Amino acid sequence: MNAELLKGHLDLLLLAIIAERPAHGYAIIACLRERSAGAFDLPEGTVYPALHRLERAGLLQSRWAPGAGRSRRIYEITALGAEAMQERRATWGAFARGVQAVLGGAL
Amino acid sequence: MNAELLKGHLDLLLLAIIAERPAHGYAIIACLRERSAGAFDLPEGTVYPALHRLERAGLLQSRWAPGAGRSRRIYEITALGAEAMQERRATWGAFARGVQAVLGGAL
DNA sequence: TCGCTCTACCTAGTATTGCTATGTATGAAC
């Protein structure tokens, strides 16, 4: 999967996963890989900065939790984040319909 | 429509439109706006550089044609471009399915 | 014990790419 394709859409994916259930970064990466059947196999350098960005924006909040090995940072969605996710879902729908409309016309 | 969403997907849209029928930049912009029902109302500073990039990459070729007013630069797709378009269509499909799979799991 | 692997986190720097702003040019309309 090309690098640029994801731009602007990553936030929605992260918000959607975390909205369903609070999770830590590594688990989110695994979840994305599994759900997309390998299509989204994102490097850590992509996901961690994005999570930090979303937290700074107030869409997520995090807490540290001790784990079996190293401590984990658990992210959960905020009220603001839930709102933003709904907006981004709608935007994704409009975007995908737009692309289909352009491609469909070119069949 | 947010700026970043389009990243990486613009090439496919341009290739698809030009593959259907050779066209000049301004007409492509109008076509995108119409087909997407206003969702893709792209500024010229987005489209022209993208067309130049695609031509440099050998996916498009252009010729100047005199028009009613100012001369137009007509782009058409190359064999390489047609191949690239098929690939990018498939990639778009995989991407869209991937997003749906992630979002669907979070319903 | 040493190295390897898996989990788990982090960040500096890079590259790509779409957008803003601005400029040029033609012709029609008012």
Added chain:
DNA sequence: GTTCATACATAGCAATACTAGGTAGAGCGA
């Protein structure tokens, strides 16, 4: 003769995903 629509172009900006590298704990096999 100014404005508008058509039509092209580019320099600089901003956003963001990725590369590459680092830290750290725990288990496993030679």
